[in-house]
Amino acid sequence: MGDSIERFMEEIEPFIVNQRRKRHKYPEVGFTEYVTTYELHETLNGKGFELYLGDDVLVSDKRMGVPDDRVLVANERRALDAGVPEAFLEKMKGGHTGLVAVLDTGRPGPHFAYRFDIDGLPIEESQNPQHVPAAEGFRSEADGVMHACGHDGHAAIGLGFAEYLADRQDRLIGKYTLLFQPAEEGGRGAKAMVEKGWLDDADYFLSGHVGLHPKESGTVAATTSRFLASSKINAKFIGKAAHSGLEPNEGRNALLAAASATLHLHSISRHKDGATRVNVGTLHAGTGRNIIAGEARMEIETRGETDELNAYMEEHALRILRASAVLHDVELDLIHMGKAITAEADLDFAGVVERACAQSETLKIVPELPIGASEDVTYMMDRVRNQGGKATFMIFASPLPAGHHHPSFDYEEKALLAGLETLIRTTEYLLKGGEVREQLAD
Numbered sequence: 001m002g003d004s005i006e007r008f009m010e011e012i013e014p015f016i017v018n019q020r021r022k023r024h025k026y027p028e029v030g031f032t033e034y035v036t037t038y039e040l041h042e043t044l045n046g047k048g049f050e051l052y053l054g055d056d057v058l059v060s061d062k063r064m065g066v067p068d069d070r071v072l073v074a075n076e077r078r079a080l081d082a083g084v085p086e087a088f089l090e091k092m093k094g095g096h097t098g099l100v101a102v103l104d105t106g107r108p109g110p111h112f113a114y115r116f117d118i119d120g121l122p123i124e125e126s127q128n129p130q131h132v133p134a135a136e137g138f139r140s141e142a143d144g145v146m147h148a149c150g151h152d153g154h155a156a157i158g159l160g161f162a163e164y165l166a167d168r169q170d171r172l173i174g175k176y177t178l179l180f181q182p183a184e185e186g187g188r189g190a191k192a193m194v195e196k197g198w199l200d201d202a203d204y205f206l207s208g209h210v211g212l213h214p215k216e217s218g219t220v221a222a223t224t225s226r227f228l229a230s231s232k233i234n235a236k237f238i239g240k241a242a243h244s245g246l247e248p249n250e251g252r253n254a255l256l257a258a259a260s261a262t263l264h265l266h267s268i269s270r271h272k273d274g275a276t277r278v279n280v281g282t283l284h285a286g287t288g289r290n291i292i293a294g295e296a297r298m299e300i301e302t303r304g305e306t307d308e309l310n311a312y313m314e315e316h317a318l319r320i321l322r323a324s325a326v327l328h329d330v331e332l333d334l335i336h337m338g339k340a341i342t343a344e345a346d347l348d349f350a351g352v353v354e355r356a357c358a359q360s361e362t363l364k365i366v367p368e369l370p371i372g373a374s375e376d377v378t379y380m381m382d383r384v385r386n387q388g389g390k391a392t393f394m395i396f397a398s399p400l401p402a403g404h405h406h407p408s409f410d411y412e413e414k415a416l417l418a419g420l421e422t423l424i425r426t427t428e429y430l431l432k433g434g435e436v437r438e439q440l441a442d
Contacts, residue, residue: 015160101180154208188376222365227371229304229341237298261280276304347367362421
């Protein structure tokens with residue numbers, strides 16, 4: 001089997017690189033991944049998968065932080081201009097992006113599930129000639145949007161894995177569910193897919209993330225620890241605009257309320273029981289230098305090493321936001337835009353992955369690495385484990401010229417091949433016999 005996998009990896013490499021770069025050139029932010037979803041569908045169509053779109057992929061009212069109608073409509077027009085057929089787009093309208101591909105062999109065996117997130121970030125990509133995507137011609141073509149976290153590569157890994165399954169479907173047993181998830185950024189999309197029931201009978205759940213740790217490509221963490229819970233909140237302060245010279249007394253300054261909140265949010269006492277975080281990511285206020293600001297908008301997030309620690313940070317953040325509004329006599333609207341919970345990978349998966357990849361000439365498996373950030377894949381891991389299945393989240397390490405969510409973020413594409421090979425070898429190993437499943441169940 002090892003020789004067969006090595007041959008496949010050699011053959012699939014150009015496809016993986018091409019798919020990653022194609023996705024990188026056309027990034028789309030969460031719940032607007034219309035072109036991405038269409039192109040994923042067209043790549044998988046006719047390969048033996050049952051493909052699901054729109055309302056069939058997720059529970060609509062469980063989505064979090066869906067863009068407003070104006071943004072959705074603009075992106076739907078953009079998708080039409082980019083060649084997405086109107087009939088296809090109709091199935092996704094209103095931000096119902098993402099794709100599920102199911103290969104059911106009809107033969108008794110385990111149910112494997114895999115998650116690959118597909119959204120980009122609202123970041124203008126670097127044009128520095130030292131930045132590889134710029135130098136090699138696959139820099140983002142979308143103004144103000146880029147794949148600055150590796151989800152272009154995750155989609156490519158998913159497509160490569162689908163090719164492997166499709167090529168061998170006559171010899172496989174069991175069922176394989178591939179979740180191409182929208183809106184991971186901000187913790188907005190996973191829960192809606194979970195609530196659709198895709199994972200309710202999954203025996204094994206495998207996912208992973210490229211980068212995160214700047215180690216040599218080919219290094220793969222079999223399991224991940226230290227997921228931070230997180231809450232994403234939008235705050236709008238509504239005051240009253242007035243002439244700053246003629247009648248400043250008539251104004252109610254939303255900008256000052258937001259500025260006060262910003263200062264005090266970052267002064268929340270950190271908790272003794274573990275890591276806690278808060279960040280004001282954006283603040284927009286006012287319309288001119290001689291106008292008392294009538295409105296201010298903020299995007300903030302809290303994080304905690306446990307759900308309880310995040311709740312502590314969120315509670316204090318909300319208190320400060322409300323108090324700042326009262327202090328400056330303005331109104332406050334709060335919208336909860338996203339959430340991620342803590343979860344644990346099955347750390348005993350480390351031994352399985354190590355044994356599965358023992359024959360590889362390119363992989364270096366380490367048992368576990370911490371993530372130290374938030375990921376809404378935790379909803380999926382939690383559902384699988386609560387239903388009696390096993391779940392792991394891997395890290396496909398790579399040297400990083402710049403950190404995640406930076407305009408110059410990039411990674412070595414060899415890391416994608418390492419991730420794909422690890423998924424293939426681990427799946428094949430688990431298919432070998434019941435004794436492996438029994439070991440994991442102990």
